[in-house]
């Protein structure tokens with residue numbers, strides 16, 4: 174596997190890139206396939222390592238998973254194991270999303286507890302409390318979550334402390350097969366949850382409130398396998414839009430619903446970019462200086478935490494100072510330490526970053542801190558003087574398909590190296 178990405182800055186970028194299906198949706202749609210005996214087909218699935226890990230999780234349960242280009246064929250006719258082992262959950266925290274569908278279908282699940290993560294503590298208390306409300310007995314011990322529901326699940330009124338994406342999805346996938354009605358209040362409203370609701374509804378689930386903070390689920394006895402197309406990846410799209418914003422573009426990104434990027438586009442406009450929505454994408458260009466803009470990450474429709482590092486890269490070159498506030502995760506500023514090595518002027522205080530714009534960045538060796546932070550370092554490298562070598566880029570490959578190829582197609586001087 175490639176260990177680093179080498180970028181030589183200063184090349185103009187222009188042209189068009191197409192984004193794939195959303196990583197954060199595809200992983201959940203794969204888990205949803207567990208709910209129905211038979212073969213489900215998911216289209217527009219990105220070829221990234223997180224999807225390969227989820228395929229391994231499903232195979233470990235005895236489920237057949239075959240990939241043909243961007244289509245996955247998931248045969249959940251039989252589920253022969255109810256365990257997601259630590260080896261896989263440690264590789265990808267999102268593996269815990271099989272907890273809800275497994276316990277709903279089999280009445281039991283054994284899933285390793287995800288360990289600490291480099292972007293804050295990322296607890297799972299809301300997943301667990303919500304499942305308990307639905308009648309699941311939870312036993313935590315020896316590093317595993319043992320979930321059992323010998324009597325089956327029953328509907329409940331669940332109020333989440335915070336609109337957690339993962340907890341909303343786990344509870345939805347448990348509630349669809351529960352006896353009676355479940356109300357999930359303060360549910361997350363990310364477009365990927367809307368996508369999951371769409372797939373579940375076409376499988377025969379009864380869910381009201383799609384896109385709102387209150388989801389009402391009326392349980393059914395069984396679900397049927399379906400074919401479903403994954404929604405476009407708004408974060409992948411946003412990443413290439415920031416590449417256009419940094420370099421001036423024009424860059425067109427296709428394969429995404431512009432409405433899913435509303436807050437990001439608003440901030441890019443405030444930063445001095447011209448943004449145009451298309452039916453299936455967005456065009457960006459910038460002819461003036463980058464203006465400083467404050468952003469605060471929030472659950473959707475607020476500014477996505479998964480775009481925070483990319484935006485910080487842009488603000489590092491703004492004509493003035495901006496404040497970036499991270500409200501979703503603790504400790505998600507590791508990127509700042511690395512981009513500082515390229516000459517950025519950033520001060521972190523608690524969950525706020527004060528970014529004083531500088532005239533230029535200089536290429537430097539940097540370490541990829543996480544998926545989005547790593548992508549943002551490559552973006553910074555596009556406009557830095559000289560060469561930037563980003564090491565440990567395996568994180569980037571977890572979530573971006575053909576990242577260097579897509580940037581090269583826009584004109585960037587960027588390559589993967591061992």
Ligand code: UD1
Pocket residue numbers: 196197198200267293294295296297298299300301335336337338339340361478479501502503
């Ligand atoms: C998902 C996305 C991730 C994105 C995040 C927020 C996937 C695979 N990942 O992560 O890319 O950054 O949404 O948009 O879809 N929390 C608790 N207790 C819980 C659950 C969460 O305290 O039981 C906290 C977390 O520690 C975090 C915050 O809630 O601070 C948000 O987490 P959550 O929305 O659950 O994110 P994920 O589903 O893990």
